[in-house]
Amino acid sequence: MPDSCVDKQREYLLSKLYPELHKAIPAKAILTSIEELRVYECDAFTTMRQLPLLTVLPDSIDQVIHVMRCCYDLDIPVVARGAGTGLTAGSMPVENGVLLGMSKFTRIHDIDLHNRTALIEPGVRNKAVSDAVAPYNLYFAPDPSSQLACSVGGNVAENAGGVHCLKYGLTVHNILELDIVTAEGERVTIGAAALDAAGYDLMAILTGSEGLLGIVVAIRVKLLPKPASARVLLAAFSSIEDAGNAIAEIIGNGIIPAGLEMIDQTGICAIEELMHAGYPTEAAAVIICELDGSIEEVEEELGRVISILEQLNGFDIQVSDNEAESQRIWAARKAAFPALARLAPDNYIMDGTIPRRALAQVWKTINALAAEYDLLVVNVFHAGDGNMHPSILFDASCEDQHRRAEELGTRILELCVQVGGTISGEHGIGLEKINQMCLQFNDAELRQFHALKKAFDEKSLLNPGKQIPTLARCAEFNHMHVHRGEMPFPDLERF
Numbered sequence: 250m251p252d253s254c255v256d257k258q259r260e261y262l263l264s265k266l267y268p269e270l271h272k273a274i275p276a277k278a279i280l281t282s283i284e285e286l287r288v289y290e291c292d293a294f295t296t297m298r299q300l301p302l303l304t305v306l307p308d309s310i311d312q313v314i315h316v317m318r319c320c321y322d323l324d325i326p327v328v329a330r331g332a333g334t335g336l337t338a339g340s341m342p343v344e345n346g347v348l349l350g351m352s353k354f355t356r357i358h359d360i361d362l363h364n365r366t367a368l369i370e371p372g373v374r375n376k377a378v379s380d381a382v383a384p385y386n387l388y389f390a391p392d393p394s395s396q397l398a399c400s401v402g403g404n405v406a407e408n409a410g411g412v413h414c415l416k417y418g419l420t421v422h423n424i425l426e427l428d429i430v431t432a433e434g435e436r437v438t439i440g441a442a443a444l445d446a447a448g449y450d451l452m453a454i455l456t457g458s459e460g461l462l463g464i465v466v467a468i469r470v471k472l473l474p475k476p477a478s479a480r481v482l483l484a485a486f487s488s489i490e491d492a493g494n495a496i497a498e499i500i501g502n503g504i505i506p507a508g509l510e511m512i513d514q515t516g517i518c519a520i521e522e523l524m525h526a527g528y529p530t531e532a533a534a535v536i537i538c539e540l541d542g543s544i545e546e547v548e549e550e551l552g553r554v555i556s557i558l559e560q561l562n563g564f565d566i567q568v569s570d571n572e573a574e575s576q577r578i579w580a581a582r583k584a585a586f587p588a589l590a591r592l593a594p595d596n597y598i599m600d601g602t603i604p605r606r607a608l609a610q611v612w613k614t615i616n617a618l619a620a621e622y623d624l625l626v627v628n629v630f631h632a633g634d635g636n637m638h639p640s641i642l643f644d645a646s647c648e649d650q651h652r653r654a655e656e657l658g659t660r661i662l663e664l665c666v667q668v669g670g671t672i673s674g675e676h677g678i679g680l681e682k683i684n685q686m687c688l689q690f691n692d693a694e695l696r697q698f699h700a701l702k703k704a705f706d707e708k709s710l711l712n713p714g715k716q717i718p719t720l721a722r723c724a725e726f727n728h729m730h731v732h733r734g735e736m737p738f739p740d741l742e743r744f
């Protein structure tokens with residue numbers, strides 16, 4: 250559409266929507282100038298951008314209901330946004346749609362010590378929950394590396410994970426009840442404050458639904474008691490195989506660490522340069538393993554883990570003796586992505602999850618693919634649950650590099666599916682991985698997803714175009730694969 254028509258359509262929609270919104274929402278909470286809207290044009294996947302029609306920043310559930318009703322009546326799409334730390338363009342606005350910012354919902358309403366739960370608003374930052382309940386020796390288990398900034402509403406929408414999810418589960422395992430506002434503007438409670446809720450398990454459907462099924466306006470989270478003891482261990486390896494096998498061996502021996510992470514050499518060096526945490530820069534890989542529980546349990550498991558690591562040629566094994574040392578090791582790991590940001594202007598972070606036994610093989614294949622595409626790929630990941638985060642470093646201002654980075658990303662996700670894994674472990678699909686959904690699911694499965702979406706959002710106004718590809722899109726994507734003359738999956742035998 251020519252620019253003048255786009256502007257006219259925007260003006261028309263604004264003239265219809267603004268007065269309606271303004272009936273219940275103050276002008277200062279409705280942003281319409283291009284300068285103000287720029288802030289909301291992308292999430293942390295910065296290579297995709299789109300300005301919204303307007304941004305509205307409600308501060309009460311009644312205001313959210315009002316926004317949804319206005320948009321429903323005028324058929325205007327709505328994209329919810331938490332803190333905008335998503336890595337898949339999930340909260341990127343849609344053209345001529347409303348961006349519904351939830352950043353004013355930051356209250357913690359009720360900390361219930363007897364039931365070990367807290368009722369919170371969706372804009373509360375992830376770490377703020379654990380900070381608020383720390384005086385009671387409790388914490389909220391999901392801990393994405395972005396936990397200083399990301400919102401719990403965003404965690405619910407993405408079913409976020411983190412270091413401790415190996416033992417304590419993803420967001421879905423750590424919440425009991427949600428209040429959502431539907432596309433029509435109705436408030437609905439899902440789940441229950443008690444352990445089991447009658448009826449269908451809509452909680453599991455809503456968690457990870459990426460803002461496509463409802464706007465989360467309240468969350469009852471579960472709180473866990475802090476373990477009596479927690480020790481963190483860092484071990485170096487001179488080969489990827491030994492490190493990968495050590496991960497599988499630890500779990501195979503019946504030990505479930507609180508966290509089990511792996512970093513490759515480029516990652517180690519980048520982190521060390523930023524954080525000076527004592528990571529061994531000569532190692533091909535390091536494993537970080539946290540054990541928690543009673544003092545006796547932790548001591549016993551520590552001995553077993555060290556013996557496994559030594560048998561698999563682990564060296565320079567450091568074990569934390571106190572909280573400060575544990576923090577030193579973890580803080581450096583959590584700074585991995587800022588550290589990588591110093592190596593290249595852009596970073597395409599993959600999120601494939603694979604069966605643990607395939608870790609070393611997939612890791613080596615990724616390195617071979619990176620060489621084929623002449624790009625640097627750094628591996629920093631939650632190895633214990635097979636959740637890989639290969640980060641493709643590139644410069645988006647160079648068109649060819651950008652194209653190669655995207656193609657390499659696709660090949661990596663294909664590889665994950667090929668070995669029996671999935672294209673997303675915790676970051677969601679958004680727009681970034683929408684084509685790869687066509688690799689993971691067949692038409693019949695996608696039709697079920699569309700039917701579900703329709704049941705919640707008949708007019709398809711909530712975050713349209715994200716997460717679930719149309720069948721036509723998949724037909725085109727799959728045709729392009731054949732057209733390029735490519736095998737749908739990389740040939741593992743070549744590497």
Ligand SMILES: Cc1cc2nc3c(=O)[nH]c(=O)nc-3n(C[C@H](O)[C@H](O)[C@H](O)COP(=O)(O)OP(=O)(O)OC[C@H]3O[C@@H](n4cnc5c(N)ncnc54)[C@H](O)[C@@H]3O)c2cc1C
Binds near residue numbers: 371394398399461
């Ligand atoms: C440096 C870095 C490290 C990261 N590490 C991890 C990690 O270890 N584990 C992990 O899982 N993720 C990680 N992430 C990704 C990201 O932080 C998570 O996906 C997080 O849950 C997003 O929360 P947010 O508040 O920023 O959501 P946003 O980015 O604002 O939105 C994400 C999605 O949620 C929807 N949404 C937001 N709020 C609501 C709501 N109230 N109701 C309905 N839908 C809503 C949006 O529409 C969008 O689809 C990382 C990101 C960065 C930048």
